[in-house]
Amino acid sequence: MRLILRIVSLLSLLGLILPSFLFLIGQVTDLDKVKWYMVIATIVWFVTATPVMWKEKKA
Amino acid sequence: MATEQESQQVSGGEFEREPVPQHAWMGFKNFIGMYAGEHCAGTELMLGPLFVAAGASAFDLVVGLLLGNALAVLSWMFVCAPIGTRCRLTLYYQLEKICGRRLVTMYNLANGLMFCFLAGAMVTVSATALGVWFKFPMPALDDMYPNSVGWVLAVAVVGLLISIVAAFGYKTVSKFANIASPWMVLVFLAFGFVGLRQFITATGVEIHSAGDLWSLAKTHMWKGGDALPGQVKFTFWHVTFFGWFCNMAMHIGMSDLSVFRFAKKSWYGVASASGMYVGHFMAWIAAACLYAYQLHLDPMDTKVLPGPLAFRAAGLTGLLCVIIAGWTTANPTIYRAGLAFQALTPKSSRFKVTLATGALATVAGMFPAIAMKLLDFVALYGLILMPMGAVIFVDFWLMHKLGLQSSYAEKSGKHFNLAAGVAWIVTLVIAFLLVKYAGIQIYFVSLPGWFVAAILYIVVSKFYQQKIRPAA
DSSP: OHHHHHHHHHHHHHHHHHHHHHHHTTSOOOHHHHHHHHHHHHHHHHHHHHHHHHHHHHO | OOOOHHHHHHHTTOSTTSOOOGGGOBOHHHHHHHHHHHTSOTTHHHHHHHHHHTTOBHHHHHHHHHHHHHHHHHHIIIIIHHHHHHHOOOHHHHHHHHHOHHHHHHHHHHHHHHHHHHHHHHHHHHHHHHHHHHOOOOOOTTOOSOOOHHHHHHHHHHHHHHHHHHHHOSHHHHHHHHHHHHHHHHHHHHHHHHHHHHHHHHHTOOOOSHHHHHHHIIIIIOBOOSOOTTSOOOOHHHHHHHHHHTTTTTTTTOTTHHHHTTBSSGGGGGGHHHHHHIIIIIIHHHHHHHHHHHHHHOTTOOOOOHHHHHHHHHHHHHHHHHHHHHHHHHHHHHHHHHHHHHTTSTTSOHHHHHHHHHHHHHHHHHSHHHHHTHHHHHHHHHHHHHHHHHHHHHHHHTTTTTTOOSSHHHHHTOSSOHHHHHHHHHHHHHHHHHHHHSOOOHHHHHHHHHHHHHHHHHHHHHHHHHHSOOOO
16 A cells, blocks of 8 residues: 555656746646646646655654 | 754754664655755745846856755765764754763754744745735835835734644644645746746747756846845855755855765765755755746846735735745744753743744744845855854864874863854854955855864964863
């Protein structure tokens, strides 16, 4: 489970930065879409990274 | 800007009055992560734009920051870390051995006050995010005082929440800050990507090479020229010295002795590069990009407001980044300031002292002057704490060679080492006179000031230690 959470959290970071990079290179032109993708990636990051990283710090 | 949330974890309240034992030493990776997270904070969203407001050109900004940050890393590597890994003591214990308890208490007071105002600027940053939602008038670049009831209420609410959390203990927020850190770094990067694209679209410039990009940066983004009203004009040297000395208290001021006492090797000081080039290069340039775009759209819109800037680039994620960046960095700062003040009255409740400290930071945050003049404030903060770094450096490396006693307060049983006190206060007086009457700007007095403090400490020790021989 932890491995899955870790993988999903890392993918969410990719999902966070990729839309803005695609916007930079002109592959995506709608900034509102970019903003929504970033919100979704943010939610996924905090939901998946928190259980993993919180426990890591305790250990 | 450094906030030490991770440093707190590294120091963790352990081994406060003893050298860190070998089993507690940490590897290189710990320091990379710690510095990268610590120096990507809410205040970066103020500092980047303020470089633009100060009229820094593209060359000044990019090359000045590359050089200034390199000098900062070298300062950590060759000034701070070697002493940290040899003595393995906290800054405060090392200072106490040299200066005596009373002088350290004075240092704590100064440190606490500086932290308080810095936390105020972080509260200001977070409060600008509320302005996007609630649409109250927010302060302009040259505003000194609160300009609306809405602004005062927003700062009060943010400051109160941060203070209450800090009073209950910073550890939970510190954990949350660690989780937010990689996300926050990428949101800053996204600010830069979006800002750059917006510039390319707004100017219609075709970008086919790095040369085209540099040309866009020079001619449209950071054109240089005069500073905006109320700001000091920044040249290449201003940017370089600011990049070098904005964390002066931590490297040549030796605050990070508390961090490097855990390092296996002194070259781990190079890990500070992660913080410098992520936070003080990428994040500053990304934030500067957003502000330059705002000026490009409307040259009269000179307000430096991280909330609206971030919202324009990244929507809700941007706003969240501003709030979290301000909150996670103000929280430990208020906590540390509270601890420093509590040292003055050890019997008082830490909870109440931290709440009172938070209240002071909140009131400070209501005055936009601190945030809008953050470049000056950060320079002042480093300057005030820097002389003690010179005292530690001399005490460790030179005192024995000069036939003088190191750790004099400990060995003589003194509570106030006059030589260190004179070195600190006289250096600050000289720096003040240089700024006030010799026309030298505050960004440049710290370098000569460090040498002045070192020389004063040696000279006064020569007389002082001759008169009062240590008992041991």
